[in-house]
Amino acid sequence: MNRLFKSDGIVLKSIKLNESDKIVTIFTKDYGKIRAIAKGVRRIKSQFGSSLENLTMLKILFYRGRSLNIVSQTEIIHSFFPQCKNLERYGWAVLSSEMVEKMSVEEDPNETIYELLKTFLILLEDDENPLLLIESFKWKMLQILGYLPELQKCIYCKKPLKKEKYYFFNLVDGGVVCPQCRKRNDDNIIEVSDYCFRLLKRIIDVDLVKTHNKKVAQEGLDELVKITERYMSYHIQVENLSKKFINTITLMNKQSSNMPKIE
Ligand SMILES: [Zn+2]
Structure with missing residues (x-):
């Protein structure tokens, strides 16, 4: 058996293991989600540099050890949101990577998920309506x-x-x-407006790229956000910290826009 294997991938998570090593979780194009140990990555002169930071797209070579995989070589293809200039978009990016992390099984190849995450992150970088894009991403994952x-x-x-x-719409039984x-008096049934219903069908039907920079009625989008959240909480257990983070950012944005401008 070949102990070395390589693929393109996107870093989903990276946690400190000890003073010098990290455990990284990467969604790879060819092998699905891979968890691996990156030795010496926390040292200043690490050969990996910043290639194993969250949301980095990279070429990666793994070594299959007896009990765990080891990162052998890396090469950055692109770093998404390295500077967090736009906290809201960064928050959506983290949320998407958390969803992929929690909703995928280790070493279960799924190139469609890889391409979806990659496309989402590329589009998100300059999307003018990121809320619609993340909602589309969620429904594509569910699909x-x-x-x-x-x-x-x-x-x-x-x-x-x-x-x-x-x-x-019956949230639990999953359909209209x-x-x-x-x-x-069925608490699991919610009413969905015709506009929101058509919006939902549309984002399911079309590729993610077609929702890029699309303008939709805010009311319909807000309705979709609520339905998506309730539907997902019934069907997928995604405990996400970044949602709290995003809520805080949104609140901060609202507060700052209400503040008088300093000339
Ligand atoms: Zn009927």
């Missing part, structure tokens, strides 16, 4: 992992949906419910 809800026909009676102003099948 890849087989968690898409039924949006064409009622999940109970299977009749195709008629055009409505509002639709009933026609007015006849809707049980009143």
